[in-house]
Amino acid sequence: MMVYLGYLIFILSVALAAGGIVLSSRLRKKHHHDIFSTLLYFQVFIFTFGFYGIWGQEIIKVFLSAYISAELLTRFSDIAMLLGLPFLVFAWLMLIQFSAGLSGRKNNNWFVLWFLMMNFSIIIILGYFVAKGGTFKPASLIKYYFITMLFLYSLISSSLILFPQKGKSIIHDFDRKRIGPGIFLVMLVQCVPLLFYESQPYIAILFTFVFFVSNTFLPIYLNYGTLFTVFTSEPSRDISFEEFCKKFEVSPRETDIVREICKGLSNKEISEKLFISLQTVKDHTHRIYIKTNVKSRVQLIYLVKELKLF
Numbered sequence: 001m002m003v004y005l006g007y008l009i010f011i012l013s014v015a016l017a018a019g020g021i022v023l024s025s026r027l028r029k030k031h032h033h034d035i036f037s038t039l040l041y042f043q044v045f046i047f048t049f050g051f052y053g054i055w056g057q058e059i060i061k062v063f064l065s066a067y068i069s070a071e072l073l074t075r076f077s078d079i080a081m082l083l084g085l086p087f088l089v090f091a092w093l094m095l096i097q098f099s100a101g102l103s104g105r106k107n108n109n110w111f112v113l114w115f116l117m118m119n120f121s122i123i124i125i126l127g128y129f130v131a132k133g134g135t136f137k138p139a140s141l142i143k144y145y146f147i148t149m150l151f152l153y154s155l156i157s158s159s160l161i162l163f164p165q166k167g168k169s170i171i172h173d174f175d176r177k178r179i180g181p182g183i184f185l186v187m188l189v190q191c192v193p194l195l196f197y198e199s200q201p202y203i204a205i206l207f208t209f210v211f212f213v214s215n216t217f218l219p220i221y222l223n224y225g226t227l228f229t230v231f232t233s234e235p236s237r238d239i240s241f242e243e244f245c246k247k248f249e250v251s252p253r254e255t256d257i258v259r260e261i262c263k264g265l266s267n268k269e270i271s272e273k274l275f276i277s278l279q280t281v282k283d284h285t286h287r288i289y290i291k292t293n294v295k296s297r298v299q300l301i302y303l304v305k306e307l308k309l310f
Contacts, residue, residue: 024043057081060080122145267281
């Protein structure tokens with residue numbers, strides 16, 4: 001049973017990794033903004049670590065367990081995880097730079113240098129313990145390094161997004177208040193199975209599944225959950241409600257419906273007030289969502305009020 005579950009999780013891992021990279025590529029092609037290149041690099045590095053560092057251990061166990069001792073097998077497994085850590089370090093760096101880009105901050109070369117020096121120094125120390133062996137358990141050291149740094153870097157990334165430079169954030173507050181906590185929560189979820197992991201295969205499978213699912217959060221949200229795309233270098237300016245409707249080709253009747261939606265009226269109340277059928281209101285509302293790139297009434301109201309149009 002556990003073997004078949006492992007096969008299933010591996011297939012899902014491949015699908016999730018491919019999906020995350022494809023969605024990130026789509027964002028980069030659509031918006032032509034540097035932060036989406038950074039997001040794509042994050043996806044590539046994090047999933048490379050996933051297959052090399054996490055699944056690599058399982059492959060070693062499957063193919064070598066019958067030929068070498070348990071002690072040597074553990075040593076090979078630790079080495080595979082250790083060699084995967086550089087990909088993880090670069091993935092974390094890309095995540096922080098992506099978050100800094102969303103908040104309107106420029107990349108700091110000194111931070112990058114400090115970040116790489118600190119993490120690779122730790123990796124060298126971990127490599128020393130892997131080579132030395134003895135009473136130390138390199139797997140436990142690597143596990144706690146992963147948990148500690150994941151917690152720290154996800155907290156930094158979330159904070160950067162939640163507290164952007166004034167007037168320089170390139171996403172709306174609606175998205176910022178969801179992406180920031182979202183990054184921290186999905187990364188925190190990865191740590192939970194690891195805290196209880198010793199050598200139990202079912203916890204290892206759970207962690208692997210959570211790892212691949214949680215790391216697709218950003219490309220999925222930015223493709224399907226964003227309120228309104230403002231990834232542009234054009235300076236913002238105050239516009240009138242009429243200019244807003246003209247910009248998004250909202251028709252006069254749809255403009256009336258937008259006004260009533262922002263007043264809090266339901267579809268039925270709008271149909272009665274404007275003397276049109278309920279289905280007509282629903283059809284107009286659906287077209288308004290498409291034109292303004294929102295997903296719900298709440299997002300539409302938030303967009304209009306955030307731009308101080310109503």
